Amino acid sequence: MELNLHDPMYYFLCMLAVTDLVLYTSTLPKKLAIFWLNSREINFNACLTQTYFIHCFLAMESGILVAMALDRYVAICHPLRHTTTLMNPLVAKIGLVVVLLGFIVVLPYPLLARQWPYCRTNIIPQPYCAHIAVVNLACADTRVSSYYGLFGQFCLMGLDVIYIGVSYIQILRAIFSLPTENTRLKTFGTCSSHLFVILAFYFPDLIISLMNRFAQMCPCISTFSLPTYTSCCHPC
Template identity: 70%
Template structure:
């Protein structure tokens, strides 16, 4: 491994990931909660997939979207956390140029996919509450598959310019990335060229995907709340709104750290670097860990099936 940070190269064969600069001595201790959260995320999301696959009564639009979210969370967290742990545990800091670009593409495309799935779940709640009689005819298996395919294609296409732009820039300053994964903005900052087009496209990607999704989610919930307030009794309103709590928690777990992380990385020039990276790690780990917990606790069908499964195994 070369520790030189001043070399004359263009598109280096490898980058060096530093992990969390300034906290190197604490890497082993930091890895403990990160490893625990990753294990919970993997176990929780696989449990969701197993329960939905096993129980035919859960083969419906809401749970299909939940399975899409679980798969996205698994890919998103696995794209970064194993490499982070290898840095913390084995000092394995090198990553090839191609692997770096691939990792970057997976992180950003699956982040966009996750945002799209949450929008699809908001649409599911809108139809279920505002047009319950048309739910089964609107959200057919075919419609769910088409929505899922549209979310995948959008994410793949919108994210595609990022790796092409990264490959275009010459890297003649350094091959050291002060991060635990190949974040887009962290990589392009190493280029010795005018990278404004990459920075602008990164912001466009953020607001055209997550921003637009959040806007349409807000519109959906405005219509949902209007329908809920028209219900005749308080109990009916609370019961109906209760079906949305899990989704609202999932939205908060994703969008709050996502926007905070993206904006602070671009504009938080006076914020300590290790704090920026820790905020990013929250975005990489917390949503995949919380989503299965939220839906496992708040969704009665999944909670009951999980308790039945655990009770059956225990007897």
């Protein structure tokens, strides 16, 4: 309804809000059930569905942050072209590409995880079904899943970080070339919230990914086993 909000940045913020809502809706109800109701089991198919939604919408959120970096780059480095470059059709195409990349690249995660035999344990050391945490439970050679997971992370988030870094290098060069300090601070202030979101998004995800891939599994996992994989999400 507000015509003042019909700008690319607000469209991207709207997409970011919707992505966050879906992402946390896919994990928060089960987390609350675990910690409030002690309901520590989840069906295997539901676990794989949760895996897909988690990684799919994480990839989308990363792509939206790249789109927001592009918007800031054009607005600061080429301000006279901002309204003519990032028009509604281009914004819609960017949003469509972000959604399709997330859906397509992440689709093999649950498909590959489903084919492995699970005979050692059905406990994962966190309250949601992350891809590598589920794959680590399989009693088979899961290098295909592990390698594809690394490829997916590099293809999506790794490249996104590179694009954001290049954009902000150009943005900072443009800011430091401004004539007065007051103008520099005011211009940089338009990017500060975006930078904070980037740090809050990528650093925890990187730490969790490294912990899942390289940390030793805690002892209680190796001592609990079932013949079939029927449940997960049991915090260690």
